[in-house]
Amino acid sequence: MAILSDFPLLRWKFVLPLGDVFSFGLSFLLCAWLDQIFGGLGTPIRSILDLHCVFLGAVYLVILYIADLYDYQRDYCDLTHLLSVVLAGTSGALAALFIYHLLWGASFSRKLLLLQALVFLFLLCGWRYLFSALLFNPRFFKRTLIVGAGNAGRRLLEIIREHPRCGLLPVGLVDDDPAKVGTEVEGVPVLGTSQDLDHLIEREQASLVVVAITHEKNPHLINRLIQACWQGVYLTDMPSIFEGITGKVPTSHITSEWLYQWNVNSTRLYYRRLKRLLDLALATVFFLATLPLFLLIALAIKLDSPGPVFFRQERLGLDRRPFRIFKFRTMYHQEDPDPQIWTDADDARLTRVGRFIRRVRLDEMPQVFNIFRGEMSFIGPRPLVHCEYKESIPYYNYRFLVRPGITGWAQVCFPHGLAEEDTLEKVKYDIYYIKNLSFLMDAAIFLKTIRIVLFGQGR
Numbered sequence: 001m002a003i004l005s006d007f008p009l010l011r012w013k014f015v016l017p018l019g020d021v022f023s024f025g026l027s028f029l030l031c032a033w034l035d036q037i038f039g040g041l042g043t044p045i046r047s048i049l050d051l052h053c054v055f056l057g058a059v060y061l062v063i064l065y066i067a068d069l070y071d072y073q074r075d076y077c078d079l080t081h082l083l084s085v086v087l088a089g090t091s092g093a094l095a096a097l098f099i100y101h102l103l104w105g106a107s108f109s110r111k112l113l114l115l116q117a118l119v120f121l122f123l124l125c126g127w128r129y130l131f132s133a134l135l136f137n138p139r140f141f142k143r144t145l146i147v148g149a150g151n152a153g154r155r156l157l158e159i160i161r162e163h164p165r166c167g168l169l170p171v172g173l174v175d176d177d178p179a180k181v182g183t184e185v186e187g188v189p190v191l192g193t194s195q196d197l198d199h200l201i202e203r204e205q206a207s208l209v210v211v212a213i214t215h216e217k218n219p220h221l222i223n224r225l226i227q228a229c230w231q232g233v234y235l236t237d238m239p240s241i242f243e244g245i246t247g248k249v250p251t252s253h254i255t256s257e258w259l260y261q262w263n264v265n266s267t268r269l270y271y272r273r274l275k276r277l278l279d280l281a282l283a284t285v286f287f288l289a290t291l292p293l294f295l296l297i298a299l300a301i302k303l304d305s306p307g308p309v310f311f312r313q314e315r316l317g318l319d320r321r322p323f324r325i326f327k328f329r330t331m332y333h334q335e336d337p338d339p340q341i342w343t344d345a346d347d348a349r350l351t352r353v354g355r356f357i358r359r360v361r362l363d364e365m366p367q368v369f370n371i372f373r374g375e376m377s378f379i380g381p382r383p384l385v386h387c388e389y390k391e392s393i394p395y396y397n398y399r400f401l402v403r404p405g406i407t408g409w410a411q412v413c414f415p416h417g418l419a420e421e422d423t424l425e426k427v428k429y430d431i432y433y434i435k436n437l438s439f440l441m442d443a444a445i446f447l448k449t450i451r452i453v454l455f456g457q458g459r
Helices: 008-038 051-066 079-104 110-135 151-162 194-204 219-229 238-246 256-263 268-304 352-359 367-372 396-401 409-413 420-435 439-455
Strands: 142-147 168-174 188-192 208-211 234-237 310-316 322-328 377-379 405-407
Touching: 008 051, 008 110, 051 079, 051 439, 079 110, 142 151, 142 194, 151 168, 151 238, 168 194, 188 194, 194 219, 208 219, 208 238, 219 234, 234 238, 256 420, 268 322, 268 352, 268 367, 268 377, 268 439, 322 367, 377 439, 396 420, 405 439, 409 420, 409 439
Parallel strands: 142 168, 142 208, 168 188, 208 234, 377 405
Antiparallel strands: 310 322
């Protein structure tokens, strides 16, 4: 089957930032053109690949990402979303101007950079509007046939309905159970069996076939799917489409073999080694940069209430190895606190200082010591207190394949809830992270974490 990155629809998520980069480069070229005609803009632009230009562009992209404006399913034809783009672009311009002049002085004139920012904002809004107008036009939706009218097929249809701008248009289902043919699933008709697949693809003008069958596929069906590939349609499976749309893995609709196929011959081992070196380097820089704040918080905790500065609790880490996690103490001191009792924002056990540092996430800072000791990473699944759900939640133990992190994909995408059903959702995100482990994935989580810290979302 074609892997998800080969599926053109989901490449839109990469087209969106590429369009922003093009708009940024074009804004500099237009400014250079205006300078040739009217003059008076100051230092000329030698090349859009100049280090200064690249730096300014990177600042804009980071601010836009922190503002959560790289969701390709968001409708930028909507005025509210366009205003969000303008606000984030303006914030990016102010940040870029401040940092740029702080580092390089006045290599470019302030007049030139202000004009470039205005031109870029105009091009950025125009590009975002055009992007949504094209993507959300029904003529560009992928006409989709779903093979399998069971639970997996039904769940996929539900996800498509929950994400109407995902770009998929289900035109029918195919199932080898004759009793299902002629019925409907979530309002979509079951058109025939796999024997009719070639004919149905041609009749419905389908450009995508999604296999929504969790159990083993029979040779006859596999042959039909191979023939479908030669008809020029894209072939993929339900879990791949599901994770592409939602950012999580449908653990109820995958098998260990599916995970094996994605992980075999993986190069993630090399990144895991590099990740450890990056963690040590970042932990050193972070600790030295925040040492004054570290000491100030420790002093405030000691003055606010009696007891130790740090709170330590046993957690499970890589390969289920137990370790003691470090946090700033946020509650009144107890000799033997119950690890099963979770803390909420209105907990009476919180001290005044503790309530504040929890709100701004500063209580997590001492976990840098766990990173130095090799027990944690900056980014990864949250460390577990116990293995309570290892039997009831599928693939729960896969979280122990990597070091736990201070922040992670589950924390930034689903930062709330402690019940079993909430833990199930978090595991789906954790499996997605482990499956897609990469430097870019970690960078995305880091930027999303900045947004959560700034706006106080979740826990």
